[in-house]
Amino acid sequence: MRDGFESRESWPFECLRCLYVWEADYTVRHLSDDHGNEVDIWLSSGVTVQPPWSGTDCPACGAYHTTSFPAGYLTRHPELMAPPEPRPLADLPVTPVKEIGPVLERAPFSRRLLIAVGVPVMVFVGYEVYQNVLASSVHH
Structure with missing residues (x-):
């Protein structure tokens, strides 16, 4: 490989199963050899990965039914991002509950x-x- 450069790309995704929205950052190495053949190597956290359009799985539910948005889409639509994590139940105040009888499962x-x-x-x-x-x- 002869010539090359790196670029950083952020890809926004949405899971079509659980509707979770997230953004993944990639480093793309664009390389070409002496014959003019070009190749792109995709890295995520320094590890070589498949390109984002070829089988990204949802970090929330693990499904492979995902779609991507155009670059910068989530910065223009922050309402699509996941809400902040809920507080643990241990932090919530406890209120007594009146028993109403057996609970049917x-x-x-x-x-x-x-x-x-x-x-x-x-x-x-x-x-x-x-x-x-x-x-x-x-x-x-």
Whole structure:
């Protein structure tokens, strides 16, 4: 590699899963060789990484469904940045709560889905069995 220079770039991102917005800083080394071939090497905190458009994951939820904004977008729209971290619960004042009775827990989503799909299927199958038994007893 012959010629080259470095530039610093900030890329704003948004997670399409949890809607978290953040900004990542990169150093880009622009290099070219004696034959005129050019290559860009992307660094984040001094470590070589993939370019930001090729699979950035969300630091909040880990999803790879992210999108980027134009450079400088978040400085013009600071309302999109994440709000400050909430205070720990230990710092909040404690107020007594009156007991109102036992708390019912909600069934996990997978069990609710099984019930929501299973009950109509069982009703349909039961009806078909009933029709077949009734129809066979009438014809005999």
